[in-house]
Amino acid sequence: MSENFKLVSVDASAGRTELHDQLGLTGCEVSVNTLPPAAAVPFVHMHKQNEELYGVLAGRGEIWIDGEVVPLKAGDWFRVSPAGKRAIRAAQDEAMTFICVQTKAGSLEGFTMTDGVMCEEKAPWL
Amino acid sequence: MSENFKLVSVDASAGRTELHDQLGLTGCEVSVNTLPPAAAVPFVHMHKQNEELYGVLAGRGEIWIDGEVVPLKAGDWFRVSPAGKRAIRAAQDEAMTFICVQTKAGSLEGFTMTDGVMCEEKAPWL
Numbered sequence A, B: 001m002s003e004n005f006k007l008v009s010v011d012a013s014a015g016r017t018e019l020h021d022q023l024g025l026t027g028c029e030v031s032v033n034t035l036p037p038a039a040a041v042p043f044v045h046m047h048k049q050n051e052e053l054y055g056v057l058a059g060r061g062e063i064w065i066d067g068e069v070v071p072l073k074a075g076d077w078f079r080v081s082p083a084g085k086r087a088i089r090a091a092q093d094e095a096m097t098f099i100c101v102q103t104k105a106g107s108l109e110g111f112t113m114t115d116g117v118m119c120e121e122k123a124p125w126l
Helices: none
Strands: A005-009 A016-018 A029-035 A045-047 A050-065 A068-073 A076-080 A086-090 A096-104 A116-118 B005-009 B016-018 B029-035 B045-047 B050-065 B068-073 B076-080 B086-090 B096-104 B116-118
Touching (some): A029 A086, A029 B050, A045 A050, A045 A086, A050 B029, A068 A076, A068 B005, A096 B096, B029 B086
Antiparallel strands (some): A005 B076, A016 A029, A029 A096, A045 B116, A050 A068, A050 A076, A050 A086, A050 A096, A116 B045, B016 B029, B029 B096, B050 B068, B050 B076, B050 B086
């Protein structure tokens, strides 16, 4: 297998799985999380230099962010800047499965059209 | 609403949604994608400096990576380094929904315990 590729299979229902070390990531840390009904991350936190992107994959919950409560549901994606003070919980009657992507704020330079390069190789189906 | 927070709701079945501009992301670009059954991204590509992390949220498919074909299914998460030549398609008989996170390779410094800071504030439920 190419050294450019590494894969793991994650059971999203299994509490919390952190991918950085398992995949040898160098640009982000990603966690896959499920909070059971009525469960909460038991603290408010912020970050020194990392931006967080959350994606809600299933269920419902809430985030407290800088003093306001925002309801969350499957399909919601949101950015929290390093200075944002945040706490997350699942709904009282429903679990919430979500991912959290940590990256260094301001680190992205080009992307997609400016960073991608078309190759002449063809996959078998192309 | 805090300037540290921005949220969008994404219909993952709606082809391709790019989050960078919608959320004001500064550390990554993320796309949420669904390929219908038998559909393929129509080219092989690599990157100049961005690492990609993919997560398969639903369905099945395949990736061609540096000359090898790897089957993909819901729950699979994988890193592709910038130099990896890659092409993705859905299964012949099933759609595949996946996310792709682009970050600058080598950009992550501290994370989680080294970058996170506990706060004294309390959410209403803490």
